[in-house]
Amino acid sequence: MSLPIPGKPVRGSKSGNHLMALFDLLGRSWAMGIIWRLNEGSCTFRALQERCESISPTTLNRRIKELTKAFLIERTVDGYALTEQGKEIFELLAPLESWARVWAKNFKEDA
Amino acid sequence: MSLPIPGKPVRGSKSGNHLMALFDLLGRSWAMGIIWRLNEGSCTFRALQERCESISPTTLNRRIKELTKAFLIERTVDGYALTEQGKEIFELLAPLESWARVWAKNFKEDA
DNA sequence: TAAATTTGCTACATTTTACGTAGCAAAGCT
DNA sequence: AGCTTTGCTACGTAAAATGTAGCAAATTTA
Numbered sequence A, B: 001m002s003l004p005i006p007g008k009p010v011r012g013s014k015s016g017n018h019l020m021a022l023f024d025l026l027g028r029s030w031a032m033g034i035i036w037r038l039n040e041g042s043c044t045f046r047a048l049q050e051r052c053e054s055i056s057p058t059t060l061n062r063r064i065k066e067l068t069k070a071f072l073i074e075r076t077v078d079g080y081a082l083t084e085q086g087k088e089i090f091e092l093l094a095p096l097e098s099w100a101r102v103w104a105k106n107f108k109e110d111a
Numbered sequence C: 001t002a003a004a005t006t007t008g009c010t011a012c013a014t015t016t017t018a019c020g021t022a023g024c025a026a027a028g029c030t
Numbered sequence D: 001a002g003c004t005t006t007g008c009t010a011c012g013t014a015a016a017a018t019g020t021a022g023c024a025a026a027t028t029t030a
Helices: A018-026 A031-038 A045-051 A057-069 A084-093 A095-103 A105-109 B018-026 B031-038 B045-051 B057-069 B084-093 B095-103 B105-109
Strands: A073-076 A079-082 B073-076 B079-082
Touching: A018 A031, A018 B031, A018 B095, A031 A045, A031 A057, A031 A073, A031 A079, A031 A084, A031 B018, A045 A057, A045 A079, A057 A073, A079 A084, A084 A095, A084 B095, A095 A105, A095 B018, A095 B084, B018 B031, B031 B045, B031 B057, B031 B073, B031 B079, B031 B084, B045 B057, B045 B079, B057 B073, B079 B084, B084 B095, B095 B105
Parallel strands: none
Antiparallel strands: A073 A079, B073 B079
């Protein structure tokens, strides 16, 4: 499945630098979006699919498996949910939201 | 080139939510890595390629163009460099490093 | 308890993205 | 004038994502 594992070669670091491993994981399509949406609360596979608006089941399934093996997601009685560590990276990503709001203004000018 | 633009459909948001646009941009392969390495200082195309350890020129060129259009990278007399906004997202990503160090321990246990 | 619905996926064919190597034209250096 | 470095493009191959269809198991409903 090619899960990026710290200590083993990952994208950006042949020696497996931990940050590059994390970038490799989070830098895959939908990964951050899934974490973001899952923070709204645990839910079923199909509900998560809808929250993401346009992810294919194939890709969602892959990302879920990867993120699960990476200790960021788990399966509970309520469906899929963020683990404690998953919630932690959410908190680390959270500041991006307000920043993105400002950043978005760049694009409005040069319409 | 399909640059994710806030306000227009992006991966994760048909209405173009600004955060999803940012996730779309940063979530492409090598994007965060490039920003990270560029923060070490401005450099040439080829030097950047080496810093990334294993990126192909094709992909590097693409990401550079995208990040440039997204106001995160610019070209100076010293070569490629982060813009002010580029430095800002670097600062937002920075906390991930120490977190990743702890996160990496998960993988050492189950060898 | 039998039928209908929902759920978590998988199959499969197509498109998109990334890789990797080769190499060229322009600029800089000697 | 020659040699090197630089920024990149070409091109063929491999990998990843898409999108639609649908199935088997679990759950809900009648």
